[in-house]
Amino acid sequence: MSLLSLISPRNLRLALLSLGALVFLAPYIWMLSTAAKSREEIFSSSLSLWPHHWALWENLGKAFSRVPMLQLLFNGVFVCALIFFVQVVIAIPCAYAMAKLKFRAAQTMMTLVMLGLLVPIHATALPIYVALNKTGMLNSYFALSAPFFISVFGIFLFLQFFRAMPDDLISAARLDGMSEAAIVSRVIVPNAWPAVTAFAIFSVVAHWNDLFWPLIVVTSTERATPPLGLLFFRAAEAGDDYGALMAATLVVTLPLVAAFLAAQRRFIEGITLTGLKG
Amino acid sequence: MSAFSLKNISKSYGPSRILDDITIEAGEGEFIALVGPSGCGKSTLLRIAAGLDHGDDGSVSMGGRDITAEHPADRNVAMVFQSYALYPHLTAAQNIAVPLTMRNLSALERMPFVGRLIPGRAERQVAIRQQVATTAASLRIDHLLDRKPGHMSGGQRQRVALARALVRQPGVFLMDEPLSNLDANLRVHTRAEIVELHRRAGVPTLYVTHDQAEALSMADRVAVMMGGKLLQIDEPSRIYDDPRHIEVAQFIGSPRINVLDAVTSENGAVVLGGNVLVEGVAGPVGTPVQIAIRPERIKLRPAGGGGIPAIVSRLEFLGSEVIVFTRIDGSDGSFTMKAAPQDVAHVAAGMPVTLEVDPGACLVFGKDGLRVPLRTPIKQMAHV
Ligand SMILES: Nc1ncnc2c1ncn2[C@@H]1O[C@H](COP(=O)(O)OP(=O)(O)OP(=O)(O)O)[C@@H](O)[C@H]1O
Ligand SMILES: [Mg+2]
Numbered sequence: 001m002s003l004l005s006l007i008s009p010r011n012l013r014l015a016l017l018s019l020g021a022l023v024f025l026a027p028y029i030w031m032l033s034t035a036a037k038s039r040e041e042i043f044s045s046s047l048s049l050w051p052h053h054w055a056l057w058e059n060l061g062k063a064f065s066r067v068p069m070l071q072l073l074f075n076g077v078f079v080c081a082l083i084f085f086v087q088v089v090i091a092i093p094c095a096y097a098m099a100k101l102k103f104r105a106a107q108t109m110m111t112l113v114m115l116g117l118l119v120p121i122h123a124t125a126l127p128i129y130v131a132l133n134k135t136g137m138l139n140s141y142f143a144l145s146a147p148f149f150i151s152v153f154g155i156f157l158f159l160q161f162f163r164a165m166p167d168d169l170i171s172a173a174r175l176d177g178m179s180e181a182a183i184v185s186r187v188i189v190p191n192a193w194p195a196v197t198a199f200a201i202f203s204v205v206a207h208w209n210d211l212f213w214p215l216i217v218v219t220s221t222e223r224a225t226p227p228l229g230l231l232f233f234r235a236a237e238a239g240d241d242y243g244a245l246m247a248a249t250l251v252v253t254l255p256l257v258a259a260f261l262a263a264q265r266r267f268i269e270g271i272t273l274t275g276l277k278g
Numbered sequence: 279m280s281a282f283s284l285k286n287i288s289k290s291y292g293p294s295r296i297l298d299d300i301t302i303e304a305g306e307g308e309f310i311a312l313v314g315p316s317g318c319g320k321s322t323l324l325r326i327a328a329g330l331d332h333g334d335d336g337s338v339s340m341g342g343r344d345i346t347a348e349h350p351a352d353r354n355v356a357m358v359f360q361s362y363a364l365y366p367h368l369t370a371a372q373n374i375a376v377p378l379t380m381r382n383l384s385a386l387e388r389m390p391f392v393g394r395l396i397p398g399r400a401e402r403q404v405a406i407r408q409q410v411a412t413t414a415a416s417l418r419i420d421h422l423l424d425r426k427p428g429h430m431s432g433g434q435r436q437r438v439a440l441a442r443a444l445v446r447q448p449g450v451f452l453m454d455e456p457l458s459n460l461d462a463n464l465r466v467h468t469r470a471e472i473v474e475l476h477r478r479a480g481v482p483t484l485y486v487t488h489d490q491a492e493a494l495s496m497a498d499r500v501a502v503m504m505g506g507k508l509l510q511i512d513e514p515s516r517i518y519d520d521p522r523h524i525e526v527a528q529f530i531g532s533p534r535i536n537v538l539d540a541v542t543s544e545n546g547a548v549v550l551g552g553n554v555l556v557e558g559v560a561g562p563v564g565t566p567v568q569i570a571i572r573p574e575r576i577k578l579r580p581a582g583g584g585g586i587p588a589i590v591s592r593l594e595f596l597g598s599e600v601i602v603f604t605r606i607d608g609s610d611g612s613f614t615m616k617a618a619p620q621d622v623a624h625v626a627a628g629m630p631v632t633l634e635v636d637p638g639a640c641l642v643f644g645k646d647g648l649r650v651p652l653r654t655p656i657k658q659m660a661h662v
Binding site: 166168169171172173174175176177178179182187190191 | 325328330349350351355356357359360361363364365366367376377380381442
């Protein structure tokens with residue numbers, strides 16, 4: 001009787017969602033577990049989630065000593081910050097102009113933005129690579145970030161957000177004596193935080209985790225981003241030392257996880273704002 | 279020379295003409311109410327006056343200076359929007375200070391950290407704060423100064439928006455239905471306050487509203503707009519008593535003015551129910567006209583007297599007055615009238631009555647809607 005009463009639609013939903021969450025989390029949990037196991041245990045025939053012999057510090061030590069982990073993290077942070085900053089500086093005025101100003105090329109620009117959304121980086125990778133190579137700029141922060149400076153997705157997202165801002169607000173700002181630049185910096189940006197946060201999530205997550213582009217333009221460890229660094233590590237040093245590799249992965253994923261936990265509320269607000277999930 | 283004027287303003291969006299040759303001239307310290315139904319182009323005209331929009335034709339001038347081509351920021355106009363348009367991220371005090379900050383401080387002085395180093399900025403900022411405090415005090419919103427718009431009621435936001443417009447000395451005030459989001463009580467109260475503020479500031483004002491009572495009660499002159507045309511601009515009493523166009527007569531006044539279709543007979547007379555309502559209408563016999571009579575110019579008399587026989591169809595009690603709806607006997611016309619409660623205490627729906635129209639109460643309009651002049655003024659309603 002009491003067991004039956006537990007089967008309510010609500011509990012069923014919860015159970016289903018928990019199961020889904022478990023499926024998605026399983027690889028990450030396994031990574032955590034492996035990062036804490038010693039080499040012998042990883043290759044032993046018995047599978048267990050909880051390590052018998054605790055080797056997390058050892059593995060972390062190996063990861064930090066064999067890979068320039070701090071350098072990788074710094075590269076990741078620097079490249080992501082640079083990309084995000086330039087994207088916002090370009091996308092916000094652009095989206096403002098398209099959303100609120102009347103000019104003849106507006107329609108054409110809208111079409112171009114739509115087209116831009118359809119073209120993936122993979123299609124333009126080769127010409128950009130050739131150009132960077134010709135100008136001798138491979139293996140640089142610039143090569144890592146420049147192709148992403150103009151984000152059509154960002155323009156599109158801000159455009160949608162700005163369209164919803166009342167025209168009267170901008171009219172009032174003009175009457176109060178603001179120039180268009182002042183309107184952007186004093187009225188639009190301070191009221192666009194939800195959109196900026198949402199965009200930050202997409203931009204930073206995408207470029208922190210990106211492997212495709214760094215793999216193309218970077219060959220040295222000095223400029224490698226974290227995922228690329230891990231790849232080098234696996235190829236060259238770790239060999240079959242999966243404990244150390246997973247410990248390194250843990251370190252690389254930690255900043256995003258920590259950021260998520262710290263700003264969980266804002267993250268979710270941001271994602272629901274765009275109506276997109278990914 | 280008028281303090282602020284709009285001359286021959288026209289504007290079209292595609293094929294539809296939104297504003298058609300509109301001219302309004304406001305004198306020094308004059309309060310002009312722009313009234314008209316929704317969609318007649320009031321906001322568009324105001325936006326053109328502010329420089330936020332541009333007409334296809336016509337000019338805007340302030341104090342004799344042509345400002346048609348000037349940027350809104352250079353015109354020195356203050357506008358209150360229907361939605362208030364307060365900056366959501368700033369407190370009331372900061373909102374009110376924006377127009378002063380943008381005008382009195384240079385771009386460098388407005389910068390976050392660098393600005394502080396510039397000599398003279400501190401004094402100017404103190405002056406701005408002083409002005410904000412004075413304006414806030416005059417609108418009694420001192421206690422709201424640290425609050426953001428999101429934490430204020432509609433009425434409080436409206437006051438902050440007014441304060442932001444009042445804080446500087448503009449060449450003209452433009453207000454676009456600033457009271458339409460307030461409840462009825464607050465609206466009547468704020469009406470009086472705006473008139474008082476306007477009187478103290480002495481700045482010409484264009485005040486948009488779709489509420490004819492608001493327009494009549496506040497303005498020095500009322501401009502009635504319909505479908506992009508300015509039908510009449512006159513003092514409130516002239517607009518009410520002497521409308522130039524049937525649509526003006528119908529739009530102004532509550533309850534609505536009574537309108538009857540009729541044709542003229544011998545001597546330019548219009549006869550209804552055996553009564554000559556009006557005589558001396560210009561034009562040949564059989565000219566179709568429209569007769570308009572204000573509800574308070576019709577008197578209810580016991581049935582059988584000399585007048586227009588009618589039947590009471592409905593009564594509306596409004597406290598200080600009663601609105602009586604009647605059907606005219608032997609015609610599909612109907613009359614609405616306003617009466618004092620004690621005068622109609624005995625009247626009930628279904629009762630036959632006689633209507634007596636005040637002499638000179640009939641306004642005659644031609645088929646084109648324009649007022650038709652009378653050749654002879656009427657003295658007494660005559661029974662034939
Ligand atoms: N950008 C535009 N493009 C096309 N038509 C427009 C545009 N802006 C306004 N209109 C049209 O112009 C007309 C007048 O609009 P306006 O906003 O001036 O009316 P209004 O008198 O202020 O009405 P309300 O009392 O509802 O505010 C409307 O019919 C509207 O559809
Ligand atoms: Mg309007």
